[in-house]
Amino acid sequence: MTDFEIRLLSEGEQRATHEMLGRAFHDPRLTDEEWERLASAFPADRKFGAFDGDAVIGAASSFGTELAVPGGKAVPAAAVDGVGVRPDRTRRGVATALMHAQLRDCADRGEVVAYLRASEATIYGRFGYGVSARWKSLRIDTSHARFRDDAPAGGTVRLLEPDEAHELLPALYDRIGLHRPGMIARTERWWSWGHPRMIDEHVTAVHSGPDGDDGFVLYKPHDRRTLDRPEAGVALLAADLHAANLGALVGLWRFLLGVDLVGQVVAYRPLDEPIGLLLTDPRACEVTRLEDNTWLRVLDVPAALAARAYGQAAPVVIEFVDPLLAANSGRYRISPDGAERTGAPAGLRLGPEAFGMLYLGDRAPSLLAALGRVEVLNPAALPAADRLFETPLTPHCGTRF
């Protein structure tokens, strides 16, 4: 017996929900004016609330998008955000009830995976989410950063005024395309939610190559000068950097590292970002942190397996066990040609959390088996599964949500 009810928000309940989330995330209360500006980007649609009478004590939200998977296709995905419980009602199962309702709802909508960024790494594994992509924080000291003679030259970079950036970036992001597993489509809701403020708070630079605009970066300076270190310059945080090709990536990095009065450039990048290899002194590029970036929970196993590409190896049968979304449970034969349900005996057995960790290519099945997250029923299946699930590019989302 619970003392709360889970249901979708009704019109008119958004502001109270936003206020409740503000208490969970320690955000300041919004003025009426601030709420007016924000309201249209905080729709009731797809928001689950936990209610004690009329009072909202917990919420979980999502929006529909597309997620790039290995091989170049994209699948319908639920981008989950705004999960929070009022501080006086935590640890009584509210988030669990919200998560279960939300996962069933997203599965009913035909979405193939749910995808999120976690405030803490201890929360989401129990709901079947696994870390699907990690990122590295880079800090590049500009005084030591010289490009090698054989590094690509890159094209030209120009700064945009904020109104030009609002106009140009959505189409440029689409043009760059979902070329890396883990990237998501930026929907209208996404552009209208955090992005206007983001553009206003950052400088936007666009890269042009032989075929026109092919990359952009939003950066923001943080002043590190003090009275005893007046020479320190500023640190630039490259908060949103996307490039369609290596030339655009190098061109944007050359630009960032060449901006005057800058001592450091900091960015959160894919694990295989090659910037250090382009410098005469690769140690000028320090990895200061490596952590989980996105978490993935599969909602439709047959569709997820059918959408991605596989490496060359003998076929493997995996048995998938899903305690929450029972329709997913069963055996699947995976080969370089695709995946299908099968009655054949399984070589490996796993659940949704391990699936989330290997689906985009972040972790190898053999590592998960060694850690006890994948059960090995036939040892020959393990090296074959490693080769099938291996991906040439490390997964990376690169979009805040």
Ligand SMILES: CC(=O)SCCNC(=O)CCNC(=O)[C@H](O)C(C)(C)COP(=O)(O)OP(=O)(O)OC[C@H]1O[C@@H](n2cnc3c(N)ncnc32)[C@H](O)[C@@H]1OP(=O)(O)O
């Ligand atoms: C995608 C996003 O929006 S990420 C943002 C998540 N939200 C936040 O971080 C805001 C602040 N935190 C909160 O609002 C809440 O603490 C939440 C949403 C994280 C958890 O809500 P709760 O209602 O307390 O979770 P619930 O009671 O269902 O807990 C389920 C289990 O998870 C555990 N758990 C929940 N939160 C945490 C946590 N932060 N750290 C460790 N364990 C946790 C509980 O102990 C419980 O374990 P049990 O099943 O073994 O008893």
